[in-house]
Amino acid sequence: MDSFSQMQIFFLISSVGFVIVFIFVSIFLFYLITTIYSLRRIIFKIEKGIDRIGDTTKDLLEDMRDNIIFKFIFGRKKRRKD
Numbered sequence: 001m002d003s004f005s006q007m008q009i010f011f012l013i014s015s016v017g018f019v020i021v022f023i024f025v026s027i028f029l030f031y032l033i034t035t036i037y038s039l040r041r042i043i044f045k046i047e048k049g050i051d052r053i054g055d056t057t058k059d060l061l062e063d064m065r066d067n068i069i070f071k072f073i074f075g076r077k078k079r080r081k082d
Contacts, residue, residue, distance in 0.1 A: 064070055
């Protein structure tokens, strides 16, 4: 085999290899992007849930502090005189 035919075979094999690698990288990036998008949606839902739980907890604590039994057991906060 002369050097010209060896060069053609090398470029043919390397071109096919690059196409196959490009296809695998494209598939990997597609799945990576969809996974990141899904994780972002999940994190957004979790943050909304945490905000809602925080608001509910604040309301529950305020209701409990306003309760007569709570005030009787723990008393009112004493104010300091400066």
